[in-house]
Amino acid sequence: IILNKLTPQKFQELMKQVTDLKIDTEERLKGAIDLIFEKAISEPNFSVAYANMCRCLMGLKVPTSDKPGVFANFRKLLLNRCQKEFEKDQDDDEIFERKQKEMEAEEERERLRVELEEAKDKARRRSLGNIKFIGELFKLKMLTEAIMHDCVVKLLKNHDEESLECLCRLLSTIGKDLDFEKAKPRMDQYFNQMDKIIKERKTSSRIRFMLQDVLDLRKSNWVPRRGDQGPKTIDQIHKEAEMEEHREHIKVQQQLLSKKEGRGPHTPGGGRTSQPQDEGWNTVPISKNRPIDTTRLSKITKVKSKNFRFTFSPALMPTGTFKYSVLKTNSKIAKETQEERRLNLNSYFHHFSSAVKRESAPTPPPSLPKPSMSEEEVEKKSNAIIEEYLHINDLKEALQCVAELNSASLLYVFVRNGLESTLERSTIAREHMGLLLHQLTKAGTLPTQQYYKGLQEILEVAEDMAIDIPHIWLYLAELITPMLHEGGIPMGQLFREISKPLVPLGKAGVLLAQILTLLCKGMTPKKVGALWTEAGLNWNDFLPKDEDVNKFVTDQKVEFTTGEDTEAKEVVKKKVLTSEELNKQLDRLLQDKADNQRIRDWVEANLDEQQTASNQFVRALMTSVCQSAIICDNPYKVDAQQISQRASLLQRYLSDELKELQALYALQALMVHMEQPANLLRMFFDALYDEDVIKEEAFYKWESSKDPAEQTGKGVALKSVTAFFTWLREAEEESDKD
Numbered sequence: 001i002i003l004n005k006l007t008p009q010k011f012q013e014l015m016k017q018v019t020d021l022k023i024d025t026e027e028r029l030k031g032a033i034d035l036i037f038e039k040a041i042s043e044p045n046f047s048v049a050y051a052n053m054c055r056c057l058m059g060l061k062v063p064t065s066d067k068p069g070v071f072a073n074f075r076k077l078l079l080n081r082c083q084k085e086f087e088k089d090q091d092d093d094e095i096f097e098r099k100q101k102e103m104e105a106e107e108e109r110e111r112l113r114v115e116l117e118e119a120k121d122k123a124r125r126r127s128l129g130n131i132k133f134i135g136e137l138f139k140l141k142m143l144t145e146a147i148m149h150d151c152v153v154k155l156l157k158n159h160d161e162e163s164l165e166c167l168c169r170l171l172s173t174i175g176k177d178l179d180f181e182k183a184k185p186r187m188d189q190y191f192n193q194m195d196k197i198i199k200e201r202k203t204s205s206r207i208r209f210m211l212q213d214v215l216d217l218r219k220s221n222w223v224p225r226r227g228d229q230g231p232k233t234i235d236q237i238h239k240e241a242e243m244e245e246h247r248e249h250i251k252v253q254q255q256l257l258s259k260k261e262g263r264g265p266h267t268p269g270g271g272r273t274s275q276p277q278d279e280g281w282n283t284v285p286i287s288k289n290r291p292i293d294t295t296r297l298s299k300i301t302k303v304k305s306k307n308f309r310f311t312f313s314p315a316l317m318p319t320g321t322f323k324y325s326v327l328k329t330n331s332k333i334a335k336e337t338q339e340e341r342r343l344n345l346n347s348y349f350h351h352f353s354s355a356v357k358r359e360s361a362p363t364p365p366p367s368l369p370k371p372s373m374s375e376e377e378v379e380k381k382s383n384a385i386i387e388e389y390l391h392i393n394d395l396k397e398a399l400q401c402v403a404e405l406n407s408a409s410l411l412y413v414f415v416r417n418g419l420e421s422t423l424e425r426s427t428i429a430r431e432h433m434g435l436l437l438h439q440l441t442k443a444g445t446l447p448t449q450q451y452y453k454g455l456q457e458i459l460e461v462a463e464d465m466a467i468d469i470p471h472i473w474l475y476l477a478e479l480i481t482p483m484l485h486e487g488g489i490p491m492g493q494l495f496r497e498i499s500k501p502l503v504p505l506g507k508a509g510v511l512l513a514q515i516l517t518l519l520c521k522g523m524t525p526k527k528v529g530a531l532w533t534e535a536g537l538n539w540n541d542f543l544p545k546d547e548d549v550n551k552f553v554t555d556q557k558v559e560f561t562t563g564e565d566t567e568a569k570e571v572v573k574k575k576v577l578t579s580e581e582l583n584k585q586l587d588r589l590l591q592d593k594a595d596n597q598r599i600r601d602w603v604e605a606n607l608d609e610q611q612t613a614s615n616q617f618v619r620a621l622m623t624s625v626c627q628s629a630i631i632c633d634n635p636y637k638v639d640a641q642q643i644s645q646r647a648s649l650l651q652r653y654l655s656d657e658l659k660e661l662q663a664l665y666a667l668q669a670l671m672v673h674m675e676q677p678a679n680l681l682r683m684f685f686d687a688l689y690d691e692d693v694i695k696e697e698a699f700y701k702w703e704s705s706k707d708p709a710e711q712t713g714k715g716v717a718l719k720s721v722t723a724f725f726t727w728l729r730e731a732e733e734e735s736d737k738d
Contacts, residue, residue, distance in 0.1 A: 015056060026072045029062050033074065037081050041129030051136035054078055058142060075142060082137070085130045086151065124162050131166040135173030141392050148178060149186065149634065156193055161207050164197070168210040175214070176222035186634045191215060378407050382414040386421055389436060390429050398436055403445050411446055415454025423458075423465070423475050430475060434482035435592055442487035451489075452497050455480070459501045473507070477514035484519065486595050492535030499542050508542040513556035520560075523601030529560035537561075577606070579616055586624035596649040603653075618659050619666035625650060626667055626684060636674075638683040640690075647691040660698035665710050668702075671720075672713035681717055685724045696728060 023029050040050035060074040134151065137143050148170075155167040171178075171190075179187045194211050197203060203211075217224060373381075382405075389398035402414060415437060422433045440446035458476070466472045480498065483489050495515075499508035519528045539549045539561070553559055577585070585606070589599050603612055611617055629642035654660050671681050688694040703718065703725060 015053060018053065018057070023060060024062055026062055026065050029060065029072060029074060030077060032057075033077050033081055037078070037085075037133075040133040041085070041126050044129045044132045047129070047132045047136045051133060051140055051142075054137065055140045055142060078137075079143065079147075082130065082134050082143075085126065086134070086154075124165075127162060127166050128169055131170045132173060135170055138174050139177060141388075141394075145178060145183070146632065148174060152178075152190055153634070156190060159197070161203055164203065164207050165210060167194075168207075168214050171214050172217060172224075175218060179218065179222065182631070183633065187218075189634065191218060373405070373407050373410065375410055375413055378405060378410040378413045379417060381405060382417045383421070385414070386418050386433075390422070390425070390432065393432060395436060395439060399439055399443060399445065402440055403443075408445075408447060408450065411450040412454035412457070415446070415451055416457045419455065419458045419476075419479055422479065423469060423472065427478055430478040431482065434479045437479075438482040438485055438488045441483065441489065448489055448493075451483070455498060456501055459498060462502075463505050463507060473510045473514050476511060477518050480511075481515050481518045484515075485598060490535065491531050492537060495535070495537060495542075503542060506544045506547075509539065509547075509552060509556075512542055513552075513558050516558050516561065517556075520605060521602075522598065522605060524605045525560035527601060527604075529563065532561045533563070576611065579620060582617065582620040583624060586620055587627070590624055590628040596646065599649060600652070612653060615659075615662045618653060618662045619669075621653055622650070622663040622666040623670055626670055629684075629687075630680070636677045636680045638680065638687050640687045643684075643687040643693070644691055647693050650693045654693065657695070657698050657701065660694045661701050661705070664694065664698060664702040668710065668713060668717050671717055676713065676716050676720065679720065681720050682724050685721055689728075696732070699725070699728065 021032070023032055036050055036053060040047050043050075054074070058075045061071040064070045064072050131151075134143065134148075138145075138148050151170060152167065155163045155170065158164075175187075194215060198208050198211050198215075201208070385398055385401045385405075388401075389395070402411070405411070405414070418433050418437065422429045437446065437451065441448060441451060462472055462476065469475065480494075483494060484491055488494075495512055499512065502508035502511060516528055516532070519531075539553065543549060543552060553562055585602070586599070589602060594602075603617075607617065625643075625646045629639045629646070631637040631639050650663070654663050667681070667684055671677070674680070685694075685699070689696075689699070705714075
């Protein structure tokens with residue numbers, strides 16, 4: 001009943017009704033998804049609204065019926081539903097083929113023919129609706145690029161008209177979002193294939209025209225000739241009616257003026273009057289037998305032709321949207337209530353309507369200077385960027401969005417809101433926010449003074465916040481520590497600056513001790529102590545005058561800052577990590593684009609010499625580095641620059657031929673896991689050889705190895721690198737001749 005009433009105008013009211021529903025079991029969750037999905041694909045004009053509804057419900061989780069402690073989540077079940085529908089098309093084809101044969105054998109041929117055509121038409125509409133819905137979900141970042149490419153490839157391979165129509169619908173919806181620099185080679189392949197289909201002329205003219213339209217759309221940088229004509233709000237309809245009424249009024253006024261002056265549109269001499277006309281307005285008198293020509297009016301009032309995306313775009317999202325904690329007042333953080341965790345539906349609806357208004361407004365002339373934003377506007381956009389980043393963890397996107405704010409003098413607002421919004425979230429959320437601020441500083445987007453100003457606003461009230469957040473000093477440390485990574489802020493400068501508001505309160509030492517302790521998770525205490533000493537830091541500058549420095553240092557376990565020997569303590573601290581833990585930590589460092597020194601510091605801080613010399617570590621390091629160097633194009637490629645950047649790191653730990661062999665085994669296992677992508681192993685061999693990471697002897701040893709534990713996928717792997725070994729032997733022969 002709720003879904004039957006869905007319109008853009010009623011989105012706020014109906015979304016609240018949906019969130020108020022008691023969806024607390026897996027069965028109810030699946031039922032809700034089925035209802036939304038069926039409506040979305042049967043009403044493609046409303047797919048944007050249904051996709052946004054799904055976006056609002058994405059965090060919904062319920063306990064599974066058969067596995068205690070395991071939860072079923074909305075997003076995963078929805079994606080399974082979309083995939084099931086997408087893959088169902090092939091089954092439909094088989095059913096239709098069988099019915100066709102039955103029809104040929106039956107006497108009631110005409111009735112069966114009609115039924116078959118109706119079934120085909122229904123299946124086609126569902127396919128198109130599903131594809132449009134999938135596209136809108138992708139634009140909301142609920143689906144990945146990889147899934148989209150998989151859809152495009154499957155549709156392109158089929159070559160039947162229904163698949164090609166779906167392909168055109170999909171690319172028209174999301175092509176712009178897929179066609180970025182890194183993915184252009186893959187997109188070029190798709191469009192070359194589409195061009196080939198057009199030229200072969202084996203499909204109907206309707207499909208060829210659709211394909212050509214998509215080709216033309218790409219050539220025009222994905223700017224459509226006309227905007228997407230989706231459902232309109234009542235406000236839009238009223239506005240258009242007012243515009244039409246205004247237009248009619250002007251025409252009447254012009255006609256009356258012409259009659260009053262005793263002439264029509266032409267002068268008695270047959271020439272036109274010199275009276276200027278409003279450009280773009282049709283001033284021909286209206287005839288009851290002639291419809292109004294709105295084409296010229298559309299040049300002024302028509303929705304600007306661009307792709308509108310309902311994402312957490314900083315330009316679109318208002319304050320509070322999808323925010324799970326409210327801004328705190330009176331220097332204290334209010335407890336987060338269940339009501340505050342709900343979506344701010346008024347803000348969301350405001351976002352929905354504002355977007356429509358922006359679409360309808362004429363684009364200002366390019367010569368006009370861009371108006372500077374107010375602090376309130378920066379705050380709204382900052383909140384949107386922060387929420388999107390914390391949800392999808394797309395660092396590149398967040399960096400770009402902050403840069404596009406183009407408000408360097410107000411970025412302290414972004415810093416303040418970023419810190420405040422994560423204080424009561426998870427450790428991972430705080431680490432991600434700290435990493436974003438570090439990367440913004442490293443890129444030069446965030447001036448250090450703006451960082452300090454935003455941080456200071458939080459530090460000044462931190463002691464009051466501690467009433468509601470007992471672990472606030474640890475949480476602040478988690479947010480600040482990433483700034484000490486390479487390219488951030490030097491320890492001495494950072495510690496002195498953040499201590500200014502805290503020294504009078506007697507809290508500077510507590511925060512600095514927490515930061516130093518966290519640093520010891522990424523490097524040895526000895527190295528952290530060296531950084532402290534090199535920065536010329538002294539605890540007397542940060543502690544109250546009456547506090548015993550030695551007692552504080554001992555209580556906080558930061559003796560390494562006073563030059564005490566910590567080697568014995570370090571050995572006790574280190575524990576043996578499992579392969580899974582090792583891979584996870586190394587992957588995380590590489591994803592954070594940590595430099596080689598930071599990775600070495602982490603290894604020294606967390607692994608003893610025996611562990612770093614183990615096959616387990618060598619294989620984990622090789623796997624993580626190689627995974628980070630794979631470019632996910634079609635086909636896969638190796639980022640040789642990434643291998644070059646990590647060469648010294650690999651060389652440090654692949655210290656002999658046996659370790660190099662273990663590294664090759666790890667690479668072989670990775671290829672098996674990836675289902676042996678064509679030429680990928682060969683590209684890795686070339687890059688590793690060129691950077692002197694793996695030497696000839698280790699390659700030959702791998703080639704001839706008969707180790708039974710390493711034979712999985714070995715045959716396929718050997719065949720894929722035949723040319724490499726041929727080249728290697730020829731190069732040796734040439735070298736011997738010389």
